[in-house]
Structure formats: C-alpha cells, structure tokens
Amino acid sequence: MPVDQHSDPFEDRFAAALRDTGAGFDADRAALTAAGRTRGRRLRLRRRAAVAGCAAGIALVGVGGALVLPGDDASGPRRSSTAAAPTASHSPAPTAFSGDDLLRTLKGLLPDGEFSQESARGTEDRMGPAARLVYDDGKGAAAVAVSLDRVEPGGEEAREFTRCPDETYVPHDSCTSRRLPDGSLLMLLQGYEYPDRHVDTKWWNAELVTPEGHHVSVSEWNAPAQKDAEISREEPPLSPERLKEIATAPVWREVVDATPRRPEPTATPSDPWRTPGQAVGKTLAELLPEGVKVVSRGGQESEFAYVVVDDGKGASLVQINVQHGMSDVADELYGSGETLPDGTRVATRQGPGDDRVPGALMWTVDTLRPGDDGFRVVISAFNNGAAHAAPTRDEPALTMEQLRKIALSPEWDAMR
Template sequence: MPVHHPSDSFEARLTDALHRTGGSFDTDRPALVTAGAVRGRRLAHRRRAAFVGGAAGVALAGVGGALLVPWGGGRPGAPDSVGGASPSARSSTPAAAVTGQELIDTLKGLLPEGKVTDTQARGTETGQGYVSAVFDDGRGKAALSVGLDRVEPGSEQAGQWGTCPDKALVPQDGCERRVLSDGSVLVILKGYEYPDRRVDTKRWSADLVTPAGQHVSVNEWNAAAEKDAAVSRPFPPLDADRLERLAAAAAWRRAVDTIPRTPAAPTAGADGQDAVSGARVLATLVALLPENVKVVSRHGEGDYAYVVVDDGKGRSFVQVNAQRNMGDEAGDLFAGAEKLADGTLVAEHQGPGDKGVEGGVMWTVDSLRPDGFRIVVSAFNAGTQHEAPTRAKPALTMKQLRAVALGDRWLVLS
C-alpha cells in the first residue's frame, strides 16, 4: 500500500485550494466553493490521512505477552498496561526515536494470527510515526495502517479526533465513542473509502487521543490497498474490540513519546479576530433563510454551519462558511467576479454536486467584502452532499442564496 503524506489528504488539498489556489472563477470552481465545507468535513478526512514520519521500535515477548521496549519503556516482566503513564511522559528527557522496522515488529506482534506482508514504515524522528501492511487472516487480504502523532491536550484538534463525524457530512455505517479507564477517548468509525460509494471499499478506523495528547490512528480496509484494489472480503478483519486493543496498546504511546516536541503554533482566533463561532454562523444562516423553508436539522462548528431544509418538495442541504482576513485571496478566488457599489465581490456558480453523485446539483454564491470577510453559501438538491438527489433543484434559488451571502446580519461577525 502506498505511503501518503498528510498534505495529500482530501482535507489538505481542499484547504489549500481554498486559501492558495484558484485562478479564474471557471477553473475547477466546484472544488473551490466546496471548500466551504472544509470545517464540516474535517472530522472525516483527517481520518483519511495516513501518517508519514518516524516510528518507535519494540521487541516482542510473544503475542499477548509483556512488551520489551528498547526506548526506556519498561523492563522484562513489567506490565504493559493501557492506562499506565509512559516512561517518556514521566521523564524530562525524550527517549531516542524509533525505527520503522521496530514499528513493523510492533504491528506484527499486536495483530491476531494471520499473514503479514507488504510492510512499510517511517520512524518518529521526523515528527510522526507510520506503519502499514497487508494482513490476511485466511478470509482475504486487507490493508491496514497505524499513524502516530501528538495533539495539544484540550485543543480543538484533540476534540475533533475524539468526536464522531456528522452523518449528514460523512457516509458511515456507524460510529462509537468510548472513554477508556485512563481518560483516553477512542472513536471507532465504520465508513467508506469513497463517499459516493462508487466502489464498496470499506474503511474502518479507530482514533485514540490520550489526556497527554498522544494520538494513535488505526485504519483498515476490506481490500488489499486503500485505493485501486478489488474488494477482497465483505468487511475489514478487525472488529471494534480488536480495533480498540490495537489502538490502545501502550507500545504506540511510548512511540509517540519519542516524537520531537515542537513549540505550539499560535491558534487562529486566540485574539478573537480570526476565528468565527460556529454557533453564531449557524444562527445567522437560519435567520437569513427564506420563510418558505422549514429547518429539519442543523449544525455549526468553527467557521462552518449547515442546515437541512424542506420546502414541501423534498430535503435540501444548505451550507455556509464564514472566513475573516481573506482579502489577499481576492485575485485568486474572485477573478472576473461582479463588484458591487460598496466594493463587495460576488461570484455565482451552478453546476454538479459531489463527484459520483448522479444528478447531483450544487448552487453557490461566494462573496468577499472589502474588509476581507468571506461568506460562501451552497445549496444541494439532496438532504446531504453525498446522497442521491431528492429533488430536481435545491430548495433555495440563486436569488435567495445571494440574499443569504450578502445579508447585513453577517456584519456583526466580520
């Protein structure tokens, strides 16, 4: 299975398209305007990013036995409990980084009986750990990977990893959030590699975040590769309990402890000027909706919000993204756009919805005010972005979407 860098993830590409690329308004405009859903899709697509970086080594004393770790993590015969604090966490001096081969050995020792082939790994010296393999328990080959990194305890990122994604945004067969005895949060998601389900490749994942900020991400598929491989079995090999045991193994936490620490980057919105409250974005969106639609469901997070509305002719998904300080991107995102008397730039687009959704329609109005405040509003002809259409057109007309994007109510957030 190929090793992917986090920047190759859908979320990263979408965010990059939103903030750095663009060209003319007609150049792949759906990809740019769909970036309004970055915040809402973040939970799903972070799980899609394979980790590239370093990994910590481990010598195994047999499957199910004590782990003898060469980076200061325990001693022969010492218990390797899930909840115990790792040695590096108790020490002010980080242990030496571990190798990719050691991570491979760790993974092999933690998997149930079966054949492990096509292993790849990177060590923790680069700031993240990653190991992947193809596993066959006799019921068919399955790709499997484990990623290791750090998150700031109590941060928004940690909270997102520890939250099940919204079903309206992420196709899934189920998601479960478990709190372990040591306070670690584990999210087990049974989803799909392709949101449009054009191929029935299942992706099941387990993301563990500890109170200390150690993050372990396990992904498995019911095919021998993440993409471009035939489905080889009905389901991935590890059920929810086995995913928990693999993700919660203390060996991974000790490996994370060897990842070099970097100074925390300033968070957007620390001064209250960059971030926009999801609750306020949602409230503003609802207030600007036309009177002929009924709000069936709603959600707001960060600078993103969505509602599902019904005008009596079927459900329609409507989303908005509110971003400050986007003035520098005007040349990329609004080339050739309409300019209003007050200097606001407005671009409109009518086209297909998400790739693979036959008959899907997405209508968008993108606006940028002179102070750099950007409002992107999109409506779909279905109750979610990834489901088959429930109606011919979105519930909101282009004129109504324009009224939402240019509504004066946004001024209090700009």
C-alpha cells in the same frame, strides 16, 4: 473547507485550500462541495494512516539506543537501550523507535496471519511515526495502518479526532465516541473510503486521544490498499473491539513520548480569526426565507455550518462558510464577477454538484466585503439532502436571489 488534493486538509482552512488551487471560481467547486471540516479531518487521518512509500525515511536506530520488540512475546513489546545507565542526578536517555520497531509492534498486536507490503516511519522521521502493512488472516488481504502523534489535551483538534462524523457529509454504518475509565477519548467508526460509495471499499477506524495528548489512529480496509484495489473480503478483518485493543495498547503512548517535539507554528497577524460555527449556523437559520422548514442542522466549531431544509418538495442541503483574511485571493475568486457600489465583490455559479451523483446540482453565491479583514461569506444550496446522496428534487430549495440576499445580509457584519 478542505479539498481532497491537499496534503493536510484538517489543518488547512478553506482559505488555504483556495490559495493552493490558484484557480478561478469554477475551479473552486471541489472546495465548495467538500464535506466541511469533518470531511477534512477524515481525509487527513486516512493520509496519515496510509504511509505509502515511507520506507525510505525509516530511522533504523534511534537516539539513545536500539529497540527489541519480539512479536511473539505474550508480555508485549519491550524496549532496551544501549545508552549508559542513568545516574541519580540524570534522567534516562530517550530511546527512539524505528520503523521496523513499529512494524513488529503492530504485527504482535494482530491475530495470527500473513503479512506483506510493509512500510513504516520511526519516531525520528519528520513526518511522525506510522506503520502500514497488508494482513491476511486466511479470509482475504486487508490493509492495516497505525499513525501516531500528539495533540493538545482538551483542545479543538482532540475533540475533532474523537467526534463521530456528520452523516450529512460522511456516510457510515456505525460510530461511537466515549470516554474511557482512564480519561481517554475513543472513537470507533465503521465507514467507507469513498463517501459517495462509487467503490464500496469499507474503512474502519479507531481514534484515541489520552489526557496527556497521545493521539493513536488505527485504520483497516476490506482491500489490500485504501484506494485503487479490488475488494478482497466482505468486511475488514478486525472487529471494533479488536481495533480498540490495538489503539489502547500502552506501547503506542511510549512511541508518542519518544517522538521529538517540534516547534509549533507561530501565529502571525495575517492568521484569520475563526468565527464560531454555532453563531454561523444560528445566523443562517434566522436568514432563511419563509416557507422552508429546517429538518436538520450541523457544522463545525468554527467557520462552517449547514442546514437541511424542506419546502414540501424534498430535502435540500444549504451550507455556508464565514471567513477572514481572503483579500489576497480576491482577483482569483471574483475576477469574472461583479463589484457592488460599496465595494463588495460577488461571484455566482449554477452547475453540477458531486460529479459522481447524476443530476446533483449546486448553486453558489460567493461574497467578499471591502476592507483589510478580507471578510468572505459563501453559501451553497443543493438539490439533495446530503453531500453525496441522490437528488431529492429538481432544483435547490433556495433560489439564487435568496442565496444572494443571505450572503449579503448585514447580519454577517457582526462577525467581522
């Protein structure tokens, strides 16, 4: 499960998050209370969209020539290359987009208004193309950002980007996900920058993935910055329909096509095998003690699942991760725990849940089976029915002994 402080939490597994912290079990609490892979995906999108401080890396002139994008041209942005005209036997030279090009394009797609605090990256930047600015239509300044990359068409990442988030972890006012006539997947989200809403900054987002793998992310806020800025207007300036128009603009696909393809990370034998999330959730439900009723459930495609249970005393969230390849952090996680006769290591914790939710509790049992596969099962129960909600009961619905019994169940061994 990802945590907020990492650079790319969607791609970083929970295991990687733990390795990065380099701390003991108590320091791992943030990872355990994070909102699963869905929350990680949202954090990654917002970081990519922010492009704060990226101006120093802007490529002003790209490979193959310069680019002209008149923002007032009703026909839309145009590219012009200074490269020699292609012959019949050669493909056209690729034309790169600079950061300035992306800014001009974004401005041309926005309604009339004033712009400030601009920053961008071009297609030659190793971080990928993105643009960010503050837009004011006369009703208050608002941050607007676009980021672009490519994903595998039809792959897990494409589905994650365009799947509406689970309200158990990511509260939002509205979300739709649908397939467009051209086969693209589009998600439109009206949510919040902070899941616990300790600051009521609104974050609206459009995610587009085309059948060819172009990924376009457009975000806007009702403040001049996504964080640490006073709310300047009641809502972000662009309607969901306008977000859709911007995200589906054909020019962004050209930008993605012009972005150099970089080598994909090579899998190594140490890479963990991901357990299907559906199997994790099914096993968790089967292992619940008698007397608790499952009122909702969910999870991700791999490793992570949750149920919300009620024993008649209020809703209680129970979440679980099943992971491989965790032996290298065993001493960090279980140094102060116990070792069972069969070599299984166990660490437990009872303490607060979300620090910003008064009275929220989280009880956790964390286990690591012996063996080279580093097989870990970690389960947590809360005294609220959603990650950032107010407590619904005095204590979690499952006792520490019940959590321990679930985590140590031999049923998980089938997933090793």
